[in-house]
Amino acid sequence: MNMWWKIIIFLGMSAVIVSAFLTASPMRAANSLGPADVYRIFYFHVPQAWVASLAFVLSMIYSIRFLKTRNMEYDTKALTANKLGVMFAIVAMVTGSIFAKMTWGEFWNWSEIREVSVFILLLIYGGYFALRSAIADPDTRANLSAVISIIFAVAALFLIFVLPRIYSVFSQHPSDSIIDKSGQITMGPTVRMIFFSSLIMFTALFFWIYNLSIRVARLTANKLLENK
Amino acid sequence: MPTRSISWVSKSLAVTRKDIVSEFRTRYAINAIVMFALVTLTVISFSVGLLSPSKEILSALFWVILFFASMSGLAQAFIKEEETGTAMILRLSCEGSIVFFGKMLFNFLLLLTLSILVVPLFIVFLKVVPTDWTLFTGAVLMGLIGLSGATTIIAAIVSKASVQGALFTVLSFPVLLPLLVAVIEITTVSFTGGTYADASAPLQLLVAYDVIMITLSSMLFDFVWRL
Amino acid sequence: MDSNYVVLSVTLIIWVGLFFYLFSLDRKVKKLEEKNES
Numbered sequence: 099m100n101m102w103w104k105i106i107i108f109l110g111m112s113a114v115i116v117s118a119f120l121t122a123s124p125m126r127a128a129n130s131l132g133p134a135d136v137y138r139i140f141y142f143h144v145p146q147a148w149v150a151s152l153a154f155v156l157s158m159i160y161s162i163r164f165l166k167t168r169n170m171e172y173d174t175k176a177l178t179a180n181k182l183g184v185m186f187a188i189v190a191m192v193t194g195s196i197f198a199k200m201t202w203g204e205f206w207n208w209s210e211i212r213e214v215s216v217f218i219l220l221l222i223y224g225g226y227f228a229l230r231s232a233i234a235d236p237d238t239r240a241n242l243s244a245v246i247s248i249i250f251a252v253a254a255l256f257l258i259f260v261l262p263r264i265y266s267v268f269s270q271h272p273s274d275s276i277i278d279k280s281g282q283i284t285m286g287p288t289v290r291m292i293f294f295s296s297l298i299m300f301t302a303l304f305f306w307i308y309n310l311s312i313r314v315a316r317l318t319a320n321k322l323l324e325n326k
Numbered sequence: 327m328p329t330r331s332i333s334w335v336s337k338s339l340a341v342t343r344k345d346i347v348s349e350f351r352t353r354y355a356i357n358a359i360v361m362f363a364l365v366t367l368t369v370i371s372f373s374v375g376l377l378s379p380s381k382e383i384l385s386a387l388f389w390v391i392l393f394f395a396s397m398s399g400l401a402q403a404f405i406k407e408e409e410t411g412t413a414m415i416l417r418l419s420c421e422g423s424i425v426f427f428g429k430m431l432f433n434f435l436l437l438l439t440l441s442i443l444v445v446p447l448f449i450v451f452l453k454v455v456p457t458d459w460t461l462f463t464g465a466v467l468m469g470l471i472g473l474s475g476a477t478t479i480i481a482a483i484v485s486k487a488s489v490q491g492a493l494f495t496v497l498s499f500p501v502l503l504p505l506l507v508a509v510i511e512i513t514t515v516s517f518t519g520g521t522y523a524d525a526s527a528p529l530q531l532l533v534a535y536d537v538i539m540i541t542l543s544s545m546l547f548d549f550v551w552r553l
Numbered sequence: 554m555d556s557n558y559v560v561l562s563v564t565l566i567i568w569v570g571l572f573f574y575l576f577s578l579d580r581k582v583k584k585l586e587e588k589n590e591s
Contacts, residue, residue: 104579112568119557119560119561135556135557165546165549218500218503221500224496225500229483229487229497232487241549242486242550245483245549245550246480246483248546249476249480249501249539249542250500250501253502253503253539256531256534257503307575310582314578314582317582317586317589320589
């Protein structure tokens, strides 16, 4: 990545942060669910959750490619995506809990599918890393963790897309405030502008960190080879 | 072609038969599973039996018993092969899919034996009788098929790692969660006497889960088995 | 509105810190990569 990208990310994210706090809140007035300013967290919480799921999809793609090619490079990529996924999932969970506390009065709510699914996502990552730490041989480790992450991904699809359709109780998310019932996004032009720039900036930031982590992992692997 | 598929089925059955025979000699898995189920059942009966819990809670407890009991024994299917060194011979003698379905059938039979023992005791101890036996039996059978299908490949993965027992539960839980949610819902309907319409959505989910998980596991099994 | 500015400045400080950490890490990695290649 060259210099320009970094400058764009720096200025873009700074602009998002400044405008997120200085423009009018996405929720115009205080309502029964809390003060209007609380809704500014939406600019950060949603992109974080999006990046966490992006990391999850990325690691699944690289797992499949690893099984096809047996190229250890893909194993490193899948592992790195998972590591970053954990980071962003935890951040999204914390911001989501704060949001939930301010709007619904509770930090945690088991009937809310998106909170539950972030939690399950963390369990899945936990299982993935537990498996990796339990296998000593690198080839076996790469192979088995690729298989388990494909199985996990299918189970996660069931949890995230199928279960909420069955249980109507699973939908406390602020769907009427930002996204209306039909799934149409109803945001003012300013809100939409900030939200989508935030989405783009978080995605760019993710890929930057991702690229860096892979290069660090490669350097570490080289170092280990030299020491041998 | 028909002779090939017939020999495929009979080979899978041979794997199952081999496991059953070796299970009868040691009775390791069945002892672990049944004792675990009895202990959990007793603990639950002692602690909540006097409180007359609601039927929703009872159906969840029923599946908690089955889930944890199966976690204590199902991992053995492959660990034993690896420990005694017979895995290599099995690997040489037949295809991966044959081993997968043979082991899966064995695990299913193990769970079936378990539930034949646990269901009457559960009904007697916790004083809950399914109003709809067909729905209840269907839910249990479909649940056990999904349970054995999803855990067979995880058992194969775990047999290659260290700290097997704990790892098996950790890996199984997220995979089995959709199954458990659906099956608990159906069991609740069969306890409270709801109609089939109440159970149709979780039933569809359950069938879809079983089909997809078994197909996926059998496809991925070769990657684990032939390392 | 005052508390808004407080949150804004805290967030900005965190972001600038994170950015410069990543930036310096990027340069270090680049140097090591060049050293490895030569």
